[in-house]
Amino acid sequence: xxxGLALPEAAAQGSSDSVPAHHDHGHGDYGHSGHGHDDPAHGxxxxxxxxxxTRVFEEADLRAxxxxxxxxxLRLKGVLRTASAGGEPGWSELQFAxxxxxxxxxxxxxxxxxxxxxxxxxxxxxxxxxATFGTSN
Numbered sequence: 001x002x003x004g005l006a007l008p009e010a011a012a013q014g015s016s017d018s019v020p021a022h023h024d025h026g027h028g029d030y031g032h033s034g035h036g037h038d039d040p041a042h043g044x045x046x047x048x049x050x051x052x053x054t055r056v057f058e059e060a061d062l063r064a065x066x067x068x069x070x071x072x073x074l075r076l077k078g079v080l081r082t083a084s085a086g087g088e089p090g091w092s093e094l095q096f097a098x099x100x101x102x103x104x105x106x107x108x109x110x111x112x113x114x115x116x117x118x119x120x121x122x123x124x125x126x127x128x129x130x131a132t133f134g135t136s137n
Contacts, residue, residue: 049117058085059082062094063103076101077115081113
């Protein structure tokens with residue numbers, strides 16, 4: 001959210017604190033019909049997968065994977081041990097959202113390598129994720 005910009009509904013009511021930021025739309029909008037944001041069903045729309053890979057990944061292989069990820073994946077993020085062709089191992093941050101993925105150098109995390117993936121319920125490509133990154137936690 002951009003700071004300093006009032007929500008249209010709040011501006012019309014004359015107070016920026018009269019409408020909570022998360023509820024700046026009716027629940028008939030955006031596919032939220034039938035439940036509130038605090039309803040447990042709101043979280044059941046998604047499946048998650050995570051792992052702590054132990055191996056070193058080739059950067060070129062990860063970039064190729066990010067260019068053609070498995071169907072159903074909405075979001076993937078984490079930090080992995082990586083190496084470029086002939087290079088020394090290091091750390092990279094992997095980000096994937098929508099149809100775009102990035103891989104960039106990162107500092108070594110204190111807790112080690114970790115990845116988290118999100119998909120719509122029933123569409124998580126678990127087998128493809130496990131085959132590429134390792135067994136889920």
